[in-house]
Amino acid sequence: MSVHLPPFETLIDAHAAELHRFLVGCVGPIEAQDCLQETFMSALRAYPRLRHGDNLRAWLYTIAQRKATDAIRRVARRPTRDLDGVDPAAAPEHDASDDGLWRLVRDLPAKQRAAVTHRFVLDLAYAEIGVRMGITEEAARQNVSAGLRRLRREVTDDR
Amino acid sequence: MTDDLERRLAGDAPRPTLDLDGLRSAIARRAEAEGLLDVAHATYDSPLGQLTIIVTPRGLLRLSYPGESIETQLDDLSDRISPRILAAPERTDGVRRELDEYFAGARQSFDVPIDWRLVRGFAGEVLRATARIPFGGVSTYRGVATDAGSPNAYRAAGNALGSNPIPIVVPCHRVLHAGGGLGGYTGGLDRKRFLLTLEGVLPGNDPGLAGV
Numbered sequence: 001m002s003v004h005l006p007p008f009e010t011l012i013d014a015h016a017a018e019l020h021r022f023l024v025g026c027v028g029p030i031e032a033q034d035c036l037q038e039t040f041m042s043a044l045r046a047y048p049r050l051r052h053g054d055n056l057r058a059w060l061y062t063i064a065q066r067k068a069t070d071a072i073r074r075v076a077r078r079p080t081r082d083l084d085g086v087d088p089a090a091a092p093e094h095d096a097s098d099d100g101l102w103r104l105v106r107d108l109p110a111k112q113r114a115a116v117t118h119r120f121v122l123d124l125a126y127a128e129i130g131v132r133m134g135i136t137e138e139a140a141r142q143n144v145s146a147g148l149r150r151l152r153r154e155v156t157d158d159r
Numbered sequence: 160m161t162d163d164l165e166r167r168l169a170g171d172a173p174r175p176t177l178d179l180d181g182l183r184s185a186i187a188r189r190a191e192a193e194g195l196l197d198v199a200h201a202t203y204d205s206p207l208g209q210l211t212i213i214v215t216p217r218g219l220l221r222l223s224y225p226g227e228s229i230e231t232q233l234d235d236l237s238d239r240i241s242p243r244i245l246a247a248p249e250r251t252d253g254v255r256r257e258l259d260e261y262f263a264g265a266r267q268s269f270d271v272p273i274d275w276r277l278v279r280g281f282a283g284e285v286l287r288a289t290a291r292i293p294f295g296g297v298s299t300y301r302g303v304a305t306d307a308g309s310p311n312a313y314r315a316a317g318n319a320l321g322s323n324p325i326p327i328v329v330p331c332h333r334v335l336h337a338g339g340g341l342g343g344y345t346g347g348l349d350r351k352r353f354l355l356t357l358e359g360v361l362p363g364n365d366p367g368l369a370g371v
Contacts, residue, residue: 007198007233007244012186017177024173032175040186044195047242101171120168152164 005053008044015057016040018122019064025117026068027106031075035067042067061118061132069110104154105147111135112147119144187247197241199250200233206262207327207350212251215240218272219254222325224346240276258327264357267294269328282319284308289320292333295358299337321345327354 019039023032042063050059105116111133118129118140129140190196198220200213211229213221213236220240223232233244253271260266278286288306292298298306304316320331326345332354336342344351355361 005237005242007237008242009183009233009245012183012245013179016179016182020175020177021173024175029173029175036177036182037185037189040182041189041193044186044190044243045193048197101167102173105168116168120165121172123169148164151168155164 003050003052005047005050006056008047011043011056011060012040015060019060021121022061022117023064023068025102025105025121026065026113027071027075028103031068031071035064035071038067038070039064055131058132058134062134065110065114065133068114072106072110072113101151101155104151107154108147108150111143112150115140115143116147116151183246187245187249190243190245191247191250195243196245196247196250197243198233198236199245199247200229201246201248201251201255203251203255203258205258207346207353210258210327212254214251214254215274215276217274217276219325219328220274220277222254222328224326224350254328261327262357271328273325273329277324278319281307281309281312281315282322285316285319286323286325286329286331289323289331289334290329292330294330295360297333297335297355297360299335300342301337303334317343330354333358333360 016036020032020036023035023039026032027035039060043060050056105113108116114133115129118124118132119126124132126140126144127137129144130137133140133143135143187196187199191199194216196216198213198215200211203210203212208225210225211221211223211227211232212219213223213232220236221232223229237244257266257269257271261269273290275283275287284307285303288303289298291306292303300313300316300320301310303320304310304313307316309315316334320334321343323329323331323345326332332344332351334342341348341351341355352361356363
């Protein structure tokens with residue numbers, strides 16, 4: 001008997017809302033839409049080849065974390081000035097509701113960003129953060145505190 | 160230890176709202192375009208109640224009456240066909256159109272391809288024989304058993320008809336008892352009577368919906 005996987009749509013219904021919050025934390029509301037779709041599309045492509053159906057949620061978060069990292073690299077590569085050196089007027093990367101502090105989170109290294117988002121957007125304990133990131137509880141704790149240290153420096157520098 | 164920064168992070172954490180229906184249809188659309196929509200399903204409001212239509216790229220796989228849990232069916236199909244299962248009403252448009260025409264009295268046979276993967280062996284032969292009974296005609300359990308190649312296997316034929324995954328389109332309602340009785344029906348005898356009346360086998364201008 002091969003592995004039982006639930007119908008794919010049940011993954012969307014069960015996890016989309018929370019994944020969306022995670023992604024908004026990681027990449028902001030505009031990129032999050034795209035990342036969420038890309039997360040589910042990648043998952044759908046690979047789904048029948050999964051060898052076990054344990055912790056599908058952690059699997060989805062690993063994919064989402066990767067999509068978030070890709071999106072942040074993409075945004076970083078995007079030119080912020082056009083050829084004449086004039087700021088392009090209509091290219092907002094973040095909308096007004098996007099808080100300044102969370103913008104700083106997006107500049108953290110990928111693992112710290114994901115860990116801080118798990119901790120403060122989804123309010124997860126370190127053990128669960130570890131499960132979702134495929135790292136130990138201790139490593140999850142370290143990523144969060146390293147991220148916080150860095151954020152504190154940034155916040156102080158801004159003043 | 161919680162300091163000011165941590166309080167601000169938690170307090171300012173984004174709480175976005177998600178358009179889940181929009182996401183579902185976007186994924187279904189892209190899955191279809193990439194050939195990843197292995198099993199698509201949708202509901203269909205018929206004169207016999209709300210039916211569930213399940214299709215694959217090969218054709219119509221399941222048509223089920225109310226009362227059969229859709230979750231249980233899809234869970235089963237996840238093992239038997241593919242776990243790439245999504246709600247995708249557009250993919251079932253062809254089947255819906257033909258059902259609309261059939262219930263309106265404007266169609267006598269179905270042209271949608273059928274995916275026979277849920278029936279195997281003798282049961283498959285019985286249902287294929289059943290699919291050849293024309294609109295307005297009837298057969299018997301022994302009749303379809305004979306057409307399926309085993310005249311004596313009429314009990315097995317009855318079982319195959321009782322577990323027909325595609326009622327209405329594979330017209331198991333056209334199989335009656337040799338003595339003239341209606342026999343059984345998965346969807347209940349009222350539905351069998353309705354379909355036979357619609358097809359002019361039983362008398363009555365308006366099939367009526369009493370008891371359905």
